[in-house]
Amino acid sequence: MSKSITRRLAASGVAALGAAALxxxxxxxxxAALEAAARQEGTLTWYVAQVDGETAELMGRAxxxxxxxxxxxxxxxxxxxxxxxLTQDLKNNxxxxxxxxxxxxxxxxxxxxxxxxxxxxxxxxxALATAFKGLGQDGYWYPNHSTLMMIIYSTKNVLPEDAxxxxxxxxxxxxxxxxxxxxxxxxxxxxxxxxxxxxxYGWSYFEKLAKNNPRIxxxxxxxxxxxxxxxxxxxxxxxxxxxxxxxxxNPMAIQYPTDGSMLCxxxxxxxxxAPHPNxxxxxxxxxxxxxxxxxxxxxxxxxxxxxxxAKAGAKPLSEVKLxxxxxxEIGKGVxxxxxxxxxTFS
Amino acid sequence: MSQAELSHSVPVVAMRRRTFDPLMILWVVLAAxxxxxxxxxxxxxxxxxxxxxxxxxxxxxxxxxxxxxPRYLTATWNSLQLGFxxxxxxxxxxxxxxWAVSRTDMPCKGAIRLLVLGAFVTPPYLGSIAWILLAGPxxxxxxxxxxxxxxxxxxxxxxxxxxGLTFNIALYSFPYLFIFTSAALDVVxxxxxxxxxxxxxxIMRTTLRITLPMxxxxxxxxxxxxxxxxxxxxxxxxxxxxPARFNVVTTQLLQFFSQPIRAEVAAAYxxxxxxxxxALFGVQRLLVHxxxxxxxxxxxxxxxITSLGPWRWVMLGYTMLVLSLSVLLPxxxxxxxxxxxxxxxxxxxxNLTLHxxxxxxxxxxTAAQSVVNSFTYAAAAACIAITLALAIAYIVSRRxxxxxxxxxxxxxAPFVVPGIVLAIAFYAAxxxxxxxxxxxxxxxxxxFATRFxxxxxxxxxxxxxxxxxxxxxxxxxxxxGRLLAIRRVLAPLMKRSLIGAWLLVFIPATRELxxxxxxxxxxxxxxxxxxxxxxxxxxxxxxxxxGFLLLASTLIIVGLxxxxxGRDFMLRRERG
Numbered sequence: 034m035s036k037s038i039t040r041r042l043a044a045s046g047v048a049a050l051g052a053a054a055l056x057x058x059x060x061x062x063x064x065a066a067l068e069a070a071a072r073q074e075g076t077l078t079w080y081v082a083q084v085d086g087e088t089a090e091l092m093g094r095a096x097x098x099x100x101x102x103x104x105x106x107x108x109x110x111x112x113x114x115x116x117x118x119l120t121q122d123l124k125n126n127x128x129x130x131x132x133x134x135x136x137x138x139x140x141x142x143x144x145x146x147x148x149x150x151x152x153x154x155x156x157x158x159x160a161l162a163t164a165f166k167g168l169g170q171d172g173y174w175y176p177n178h179s180t181l182m183m184i185i186y187s188t189k190n191v192l193p194e195d196a197x198x199x200x201x202x203x204x205x206x207x208x209x210x211x212x213x214x215x216x217x218x219x220x221x222x223x224x225x226x227x228x229x230x231x232x233x234y235g236w237s238y239f240e241k242l243a244k245n246n247p248r249i250x251x252x253x254x255x256x257x258x259x260x261x262x263x264x265x266x267x268x269x270x271x272x273x274x275x276x277x278x279x280x281x282x283n284p285m286a287i288q289y290p291t292d293g294s295m296l297c298x299x300x301x302x303x304x305x306x307a308p309h310p311n312x313x314x315x316x317x318x319x320x321x322x323x324x325x326x327x328x329x330x331x332x333x334x335x336x337x338x339x340x341x342x343a344k345a346g347a348k349p350l351s352e353v354k355l356x357x358x359x360x361x362e363i364g365k366g367v368x369x370x371x372x373x374x375x376x377t378f379s
Numbered sequence: 380m381s382q383a384e385l386s387h388s389v390p391v392v393a394m395r396r397r398t399f400d401p402l403m404i405l406w407v408v409l410a411a412x413x414x415x416x417x418x419x420x421x422x423x424x425x426x427x428x429x430x431x432x433x434x435x436x437x438x439x440x441x442x443x444x445x446x447x448x449p450r451y452l453t454a455t456w457n458s459l460q461l462g463f464x465x466x467x468x469x470x471x472x473x474x475x476x477x478w479a480v481s482r483t484d485m486p487c488k489g490a491i492r493l494l495v496l497g498a499f500v501t502p503p504y505l506g507s508i509a510w511i512l513l514a515g516p517x518x519x520x521x522x523x524x525x526x527x528x529x530x531x532x533x534x535x536x537x538x539x540x541x542x543g544l545t546f547n548i549a550l551y552s553f554p555y556l557f558i559f560t561s562a563a564l565d566v567v568x569x570x571x572x573x574x575x576x577x578x579x580x581x582i583m584r585t586t587l588r589i590t591l592p593m594x595x596x597x598x599x600x601x602x603x604x605x606x607x608x609x610x611x612x613x614x615x616x617x618x619x620x621x622p623a624r625f626n627v628v629t630t631q632l633l634q635f636f637s638q639p640i641r642a643e644v645a646a647a648y649x650x651x652x653x654x655x656x657x658a659l660f661g662v663q664r665l666l667v668h669x670x671x672x673x674x675x676x677x678x679x680x681x682x683x684i685t686s687l688g689p690w691r692w693v694m695l696g697y698t699m700l701v702l703s704l705s706v707l708l709p710x711x712x713x714x715x716x717x718x719x720x721x722x723x724x725x726x727x728x729x730n731l732t733l734h735x736x737x738x739x740x741x742x743x744x745t746a747a748q749s750v751v752n753s754f755t756y757a758a759a760a761a762c763i764a765i766t767l768a769l770a771i772a773y774i775v776s777r778r779x780x781x782x783x784x785x786x787x788x789x790x791x792a793p794f795v796v797p798g799i800v801l802a803i804a805f806y807a808a809x810x811x812x813x814x815x816x817x818x819x820x821x822x823x824x825x826x827f828a829t830r831f832x833x834x835x836x837x838x839x840x841x842x843x844x845x846x847x848x849x850x851x852x853x854x855x856x857x858x859x860g861r862l863l864a865i866r867r868v869l870a871p872l873m874k875r876s877l878i879g880a881w882l883l884v885f886i887p888a889t890r891e892l893x894x895x896x897x898x899x900x901x902x903x904x905x906x907x908x909x910x911x912x913x914x915x916x917x918x919x920x921x922x923x924x925x926g927f928l929l930l931a932s933t934l935i936i937v938g939l940x941x942x943x944x945g946r947d948f949m950l951r952r953e954r955g
Contacts (some may be wrong), residue, residue, distance in 0.1 A: 094742065
């Protein structure tokens with residue numbers, strides 16, 4: 034073991050005792066040294082909201098397969114719940130999380146303000162696709178996930194020509210009691226979509242929606258399950274999970290809304306007080322790696338790198354009419370729409 | 380004062396005069412433990428509710444915030460209604476069944492006891508997942524059958540409704556009332572019933588006018604526990620009330636913990652809940668005190684079985700209906716989901732798989748750990764609760780020290796604290812420094828131990844009271860010390876009832892969710908929390924499989940313990 038690693042390990046031991054300030058700054062050593070130090074730590078905790086639980090576990094196992102001896106404790110929950118957990122960890126000065134992967138991009142500037150993110154530039158950051166470059170804050174957090182929130186429908190119950198074509202179509206009384214959504218107070222991506230709808234159609238969109246007696250779950254993935262079960266027939270869902278489900282033989286189809294699909298960006302960062310700073314950094318680097326992009330692509334997630342093609346089934350982003358919001362709009366809008374949502378739907 | 384008490388208080392007084400009584404140390408230790416576990420957290424809860432979020436200055440604003448919005452008030456009102464109707468339903472379920480099992484010649488009693496045990500060990504949130512699969516308005520099994528049979532366009536049942544929530548909670552809360560009622564029925568002797576019979580009263584009249592009033596205190600106690608359970612539940616409302624789009628107190632409390640975290644407002648919101656439960660117990664005391672119930676001597680008399688004639692089949696039918704809804708149907712539908720690739724595809728060979736179990740046990744990084752966590756924490760909590768309860772009960776029942784009654788009162792106090800409120804109190808008291816127990820196993824174990832301390836105490840107390848102090852006094856007259864008497868006489872006599880009490884703490888602790896929800900950390904996730912996380916994205920296949928793992932492990936432990944005891948621990952009291 035080289036001296037530098039020992040020093041870093043000692044530093045991490047101190048950090049684990051709560052002295053986050055003593056962390057090595059800008060750990061950009063070569064990957065081999067990082068890997069050895071990560072192996073010493075043996076494990077890392079990943080708060081993740083971006084993908085469904087099964088895909089998250091799969092990613093954790095893929096990482097461990099590539100770096101034997103470093104296990105990933107996957108804590109999969111919705112974006113807002115993950116962020117609440119993290120804030121409580123920070124407030125109580127009881128660090129648990131090493132890498133934080135959320136679905137509400139505005140969490141990251143908020144964490145920056147609290148100086149909660151570690152300064153780390155992953156080698157793989159350079160390989161991000163052009164569309165994603167500069168979306169994060171270099172040296173601290175990076176976009177590692179993207180998906181489209183779009184209209185999904187069950188092919189067992191809805192003919193393609195009858196499917197909703199745009200977002201207001203979901204207000205049609207013919208879907209009464211059978212249209213499914215996630216909850217913005219839980220899901221980051223649903224929150225982003227809600228802000229976008231308010232911007233396009235005003236809050237009256239949701240007042241009309243309430244009359245349609247929608248089924249509201251928690252996660253953005255909830256509607257997928259409700260459609261598979263036959264409980265609902267259409268709704269709002271993430272592209273990747275919808276395609277993955279359809280590939281398993283479920284009667285699921287997607288519809289690109291004519292008024293635009295919601296482009297959602299999920300960022301990740303290493304925590305400044307991470308209990309496993311090296312394993313965390315190695316994992317952060319891996320999240321932007323070709324190998325990870327391949328695992329994501331295999332599970333119908335949109336890769337954030339150019340060198341891994343997306344799996345067939347989705348249109349290239351360039352051919353899709355996209356809706357997108359700035360980080361500021363999201364940061365300001367999401368807390369507002371959560372309150373409004375609760376007043377309208379409870 | 381009776382002679383027995385008089386005779387044994389003399390040496391104590393004499394001893395105290397001679398030297399410092401070492402039992403004083405025990406008293407101080409116990410008092411300290413209770414202050415730590417019960418008094419301080421509740422004190423911190425009230426204190427927190429009166430503090431400004433930023434400055435910590437005294438304020439009443441949190442109460443204003445907590446009760447200023449109609450939405451928040453509605454949630455409280457919903458919870459009170461929920462508690463009331465669940466209690467009513469549970470009375471309808473539990474009391475007739477308990478009576479039939481305890482006092483009539485209804486057939487299949489053994490199977491029924493086993494099924495009630497099944498309902499008792501089923502976590503309520505697992506039951507609600509089963510009921511979502513059974514009574515989802517468009518896709519639930521029952522609704523699909525209804526639509527197929529009648530050709531109706533819409534299903535008959537909607538689990539996502541207030542009625543659905545009430546019904547679902549009642550199905551898994553009634554065992555409490557069953558236990559209370561049947562325990563009382565088992566010790567009330569038939570002498571008075573015989574008297575009524577001799578004077579010409581029929582079965583109905585005797586049951587309603589004689590038996591029922593005698594067990595009324597026990598039923599009332601059970602009803603209050605049921606009410607408290609219903610309003611303190613978190614899992615079932617999260618699964619059913621959120622999609623049904625109404626709030627109850629517990630889901631509202633969770634909202635105060637979302638961004639921006641308003642623990643102070645949550646505390647303020649929780650305090651009235653505490654007052655309501657205290658008031659309820661006050662009412663119970665009043666009611667119980669007004670009635671003498673000397674008939675509950677626990678001794679003598681004989682309990683005769685009432686012959687129901689053909690009605691016994693009606694009783695059996697009703698019992699089986701309740702238990703099918705609570706246990707049989709849900710487990711069939713859960714088994715189907717746990718063994719399915721996609722449960723929505725229904726029963727077919729190509730849909731069968733063991734993958735869900737394999738995934739949880741061998742592929743999932745944290746699921747197996749959560750199983751281990753649940754059982755370790757529950758076991759540790761049960762040990763702490765029983766040890767404490769036993770020591771306090773002993774001091775109280777043998778009147779070894781002054782002020783013992785205070786200990787007993789404090790040990791029973793957590794009974795009136797809903798689990799979720801207790802969790803917030805623990806969070807307020809011990810999550811921040813100096814103890815900084817946030818996210819540790821310790822805080823979960825301590826909170827579980829506190830939450831179930833009253834169960835432990837009530838059982839330990841009953842066990843000790845059932846043993847005549849004369850036996851210990853014999854040891855002491857022969858020159859043995861108190862510790863020897865405890866070790867060689869008391870402990871062996873109480874072993875069995877203590878295992879029973881341990882289990883009564885252990886089982887609810889393995890499935891406890893409302894307390895764990897606020898106190899867990901990523902490494903201390905319990906199975907209950909894990910199930911809730913999985914339910915978020917509606918992963919019912921893995922969820923059902925995890926539910927089965929929980930159930931199987933619990934049943935194995937209960938089975939082992941029951942064979943140690945030589946009887947089923949909760950459903951039958953030894954008859955005096």
